[in-house]
Amino acid sequence: MEKKNYGWLNSTVEAFESFLRVPATVTLKGAHVRDGVDLKRIMIIVVLALVPAALFGMWNTGYQHSLAVGAEWGFWQEFWFGFLKVLPLYLVSYIVGLAIEFASAQIRNEEVNEGYLVSGMLIPLIVPIDTPLWILAVAVAFAVIFGKEVFGGTGMNIWNPALLTRAFLFFSYPSKMSGSETWIALNNGESLIDGATGATPLSFATEGLDAMNNAGVQYGMSFWDMFAGLTPGSVGETSVIAILIGAVILLWTGVASWKIMISSVAGALFVGWIGTACGATDVPAYYQLVMGGFAFGTVFMATDPVTSAQTECGKWIYGFLVGALCIVVRLFNPGYAEGMMLSILLMNTFAPLIDHCVVSRAISRRAKKVKVA
């Protein structure tokens, strides 16, 4: 089949065409047959794995709103409210991000990479629900351009683009990203009912377990409430159940590394245990797994195959440090209630170093083995 030429629109046309149908490209070099899997398939599996968290997040947005303003809403009303709140975030995330992806692909005259399908799905789930759309647009543009395209696109980036978006928001617009007002959707003119608070379990946890139990707020803060996700927080991060459904999909299909997930949980429990043992907090270590963005980060962000460690041994180290650092920030840094974003970005930075050490060790071990033989 002859390839048509669309001039400067080549990449765009190809992207839409290959999205609709597998192209007629045949192997020209090397292996004459190839496996059926491609990055489109892998990315769509990740998007699929995110759907439970996204749907739950939409409902929870409405649920938290109804609790905070004292409205007696039904399930569908809550979901619809959250859907209308989350939809604009998705529109902005995908339109801005994909536009930059398409433009960069055309500048480089390459095919458009599927990576942003996942990043775009992630971003609305890790930001506060009321993030102003223009700020989100700026953050997405920053993350995609300076976090990814300047390095050469998907596969070349050092930091997870979705987390970079969040970090940009976090440091550039702190007033929109922290404090108890940000985590519950409020329309203009609405205010919290008496005794209600928008504070997340994490901000109570800094004051200890008693504060969590006696918060006297509109939502429960027991382990099971947090496990189910009936608490305020970023859109997709609250429900550990929904995240675990995604985790099962990712692990079963082999798209995400089980080593990173397990070692991250181990790292978090370890530091959480140290925290309780040395009296830094009285919140049990396993509470750390269900609070804040830990579960979401461990399952969906730390396992990003591009920005995590590449070697199998390195994945254990990387994952452990992600979990451990997250809890270190939570327990020992009074400035930040949550540490998942910072710990993953920091470990993204160090992942190449971990790999370098693992590979160097393997090579010198092998050199010794060969000498003996």
Place this chain on the structure above:
Amino acid sequence: MSNNIDLKKGLAIPISGIAALKTKKTVVPDVVALKPTDFKGLMPRLMVREGDKVVAGSPILADKKFPDILLTSPVSGTVAEIVRGEKRKLLEIRIKTDEKQESLDFGAKEVEELSEAQIKEALLKSGLWLTLVQRPYGILADPAMKPKAIFISSFNTAPLAADTDFTLADGFQYVQTGVDALAKLTDGGVHLSLFADTCLSSPFHKIENVITHVFSGKHPAGNVGIQISHISPIKKGETVWTISPMFLAAIGKLFSTGKLNLSRKVAVTGPAAKEPAYIEAVPGIPMKDISEFYDNSAKDIRFISGNVLSGDSIGEEGYLGFFADQITLINEGNHTELLGWAKPFRTKVFSTSRTYFSWLTPKKKYTMDTNLHGGPRAFVMSDVYGKVLPMDIFPVYLVKACMAQDIDKMEEYGIYEVLPEDLALCEYVDPSKINIQDVISQGIDLMLKEMA
């Protein structure tokens, strides 16, 4: 067996069209082609002109660097055509065969009584020296060198590969003679690898004068490069030779009968092959001589000399390669598939990835075609490659070092131990559709250039 080396990593690609264990016909070609490009590192100096008469064993060309290395004619006839490509690169020497089937007589000899030098001379003169492959890099063996050892894999695990127990069944005494001859060329011994499942039934386990190793596992367990890395990895500065078992028989025949006889059983395989079976043939036969195996009226068959992973596409007008004991016929995948990657079930396409459902039908054989199933991307996944490479190296790191043309890193990551075929499965499973074998091959070319 106690010293069984069990390779857990690997993949048996479930492609349909395995050859039945019977010889369907003996091909008597009217023209055969010798392709200097089959031999990596060969710089050909032509010794014949169009119209010259040759017999089996007559020299056709010599190497410029090692003038003793000759490529000889496998048949008797007349040099019909010399095909050149760009920059007058020598591509093919076509020889029109005659019916006399004459051979040059090199003289039958008792291997035990020959010295190393005499064996070398006999192999060089007859053209059989070219059957030796030197590692690192997979190039011509240097006749002045004494290799650390010689490695032979008695079995082939590549998709639909010819069954060596069947193809060599008639001439096992020659294989032994071949081994005895090669054993004189090295002090490190001849290492023969057997397949665990067949090691007791295969006639190979009766071969003497070798150091045997037993391997089990899926492809690429049968690749000699993989076996070497488990037996005695190649260090910088070391040299080993490898040879395919079918050439052991040819060497044995040379010493036993005094004549060059390259005839072999070739497996005609693949989803596009009708009643796949074996044929008796010599290297360089044209594809039209196996026309009863295919119907190419739609012009959509790819003719592969070798297997689907590392063979050469030669086209319907092409000729069998020198090292090939397999022809794979496969349909071109030049058609689109609506919503292909987005369909939950895609029953006609095999994938090792659990993102599809091929794992539900482990016994199923697939009619594979040459579709790329995607587009080229940068490396994204990190754990898919190591699962199909039973070697102690980091494949992605090696490939990236080759891309970056970083010689030091290529050395560190194991360029001495691999040939492109060893990483063919990495290329097969790659969701980023990178031509890994081509990258490795370019890396090897760079090493050859820089280290020369």
